[in-house]
Amino acid sequence: MHVFITGASGWIGTALTRELLAAGHTVTGLARSEASAEKIRALGAGAVLGDMHDHDLIVAEAAKADATAHLAFTLDFAAFDETIENELQLIAKLDGALAGSGKAVIAASGTPILEGRLATEADHLDPAGPAGARVKTANAVLALSENGIRSALVRMPRTVHGEGDRNGLIAALVGLDRQLGTAAYVGDGSNRWPAVHISDAGRLFFLAIEKAPAGAVLHAVGEEGVPMRDVAEVISRKTGLPAAAVDPAQLGVFGALLGGDQPAANTVTRQLVGWEPTGPTLLEDLEAGYYTS
Numbered sequence: 001m002h003v004f005i006t007g008a009s010g011w012i013g014t015a016l017t018r019e020l021l022a023a024g025h026t027v028t029g030l031a032r033s034e035a036s037a038e039k040i041r042a043l044g045a046g047a048v049l050g051d052m053h054d055h056d057l058i059v060a061e062a063a064k065a066d067a068t069a070h071l072a073f074t075l076d077f078a079a080f081d082e083t084i085e086n087e088l089q090l091i092a093k094l095d096g097a098l099a100g101s102g103k104a105v106i107a108a109s110g111t112p113i114l115e116g117r118l119a120t121e122a123d124h125l126d127p128a129g130p131a132g133a134r135v136k137t138a139n140a141v142l143a144l145s146e147n148g149i150r151s152a153l154v155r156m157p158r159t160v161h162g163e164g165d166r167n168g169l170i171a172a173l174v175g176l177d178r179q180l181g182t183a184a185y186v187g188d189g190s191n192r193w194p195a196v197h198i199s200d201a202g203r204l205f206f207l208a209i210e211k212a213p214a215g216a217v218l219h220a221v222g223e224e225g226v227p228m229r230d231v232a233e234v235i236s237r238k239t240g241l242p243a244a245a246v247d248p249a250q251l252g253v254f255g256a257l258l259g260g261d262q263p264a265a266n267t268v269t270r271q272l273v274g275w276e277p278t279g280p281t282l283l284e285d286l287e288a289g290y291y292t293s
Contacts, residue, residue, distance in 0.1 A: 001025045003209060004061045006052065007071030008045065009036040011167065012108065012160060015202025016069060017043050023206070028061060030072060052083075055090050059097045067104035067209045068094070070141070073134070084136055091140040100148035106208045107141040109134060111155045111194055111219055111264040118224065121155075121217045121268040145214035152216040154208050157194035157264060158257070160201050160220070161282050163290045169257070170282070174235055174291045176254060183236035183243040184251065186259030189229020194264040196222035197279025207273040218269040222277035225263030234283055238292035 003020055007013040008029020017027050017040070027045035031037035037047035050057045052072055062068040073083070094105060112119040112126060125135040144151035159170045177183050196204075204220045212218060229243070236243035248255030269275055286292070 001066045001209075002028070002064070003067045003069060004028050004030070004065035005069045005071060006030045006058065007073070008047070009039045010071060011165065011198065012156070012201055012205065013069075013071045014039075014043065015198050016071070016205045017045050019202045019206040020209070021045065028065065030058065030061070052086060052090065055093050058090060059093050062094055062103075062105070063097050065103070067106065069205060069209060070105065070107040073108075084134065087134075087137045088140055091137065091144070095144055095147055095149070098144070098149050102148060102150055104150040104152070104209055104212070105141065105144055106152050106154060106205065106212065107137070109138045109141075109153045109155045111157050111221065111262070113260055113262040116261045119219075119262070119264040121219050121265070142215055142217070150212070150214045152208055152212040152214070152218065154205055154218045154220050155264075156201065157196055157219075157221050158262065159193060159195045159282060160198055161195060161285045161290075162198035162279070163285070163288070165198070165290065170231075170286070170291055172254070173231075173258065174239070176251065177232075177235055177239070177241055180246065180250065181241060182246060183232040183239065183241045184246040184258070185228045185232040185243070186248050186251075186255065187245060189227060189232060189245065191228055191259060191261035192225025192263045193228060193231075193282075194221045194224055194262065195226050195282040196220045196277060197281075197285070199279045200275075200277040204269070204273070204275050207275050211273055213272065216272055218272065218275075219264055219266045221264045221266040221269070222279060223281060224265060225261075226282050228258065230283060231286065234286040235292060238286065238289060
């Protein structure tokens with residue numbers, strides 16, 4: 001099988017590329033720079049130079065491939081609406097080019113935030129919530145399944161952790177803690193974040209490409225919910241910072257996210273594609289010093 005990946009040089013894209021190549025598949029990745037292209041080629045995959053505005057290139061590569069994994073996203077809050085609109089235009093063009101082909105289009109999304117209730121694969125994203133900012137894109141991807149395309153979503157939890165993670169939310173939290181001088185949590189810290197190890201996330205995307213049914217929603221959730229006070233206490237031990245509750249207003253846009261109780265389930269995912277997460281836990285990766293050394 002030949003798979004085309006947007007965001008192939010990124011955190012999850014790299015893990016997925018390795019899974020596909022190890023299974024004997026071929027991969028072509030979209031790269032925004034020659035440096036990213038070299039990273040993709042070093043894995044043993046092919047690379048094409050372009051970005052998410054190069055619709056004709058992306059559609060052509062998707063048409064040549066047996067499956068497409070859409071992982072690329074430019075998080076620019078100053079141009080967020082334009083970014084979403086660009087994605088929607090691209091998905092519409094993919095619909096026109098791939099309709100009736102039965103080819104797979106698997107895209108990343110986020111698990112819902114339902115504040116205190118376990119989010120399942122059947123729950124819808126809240127367009128007003130942090131995890132629902134790309135709900136229009138998610139819905140457009142699922143709608144492809146109505147036109148003979150095997151489209152599916154892989155919803156990612158708040159943290160996809162592992163050695164080498166430099167840009168995820170846990171890395172950002174540790175950086176913020178250092179600025180504050182406190183290993184921070186909100187309230188009593190009993191609120192939970194779902195989490196998954198990078199190896200498990202890459203393998204779930206691989207399984208989704210191979211066998212997710214059209215219209216499927218999958219949760220890349222290795223742990224349903226890790227209490228944020230537990231996270232703060234490990235960060236405290238590893239950095240020497242005191243663990244303490246803070247006013248979420250001190251954390252800016254991070255405040256609401258850090259204080260939210262947002263566990264998520266993976267039962268349907270495991271049944272649909274036979275995925276079993278086996279990687280280290282979030283606390284184990286924190287204890288290993290990957291985020292604090």
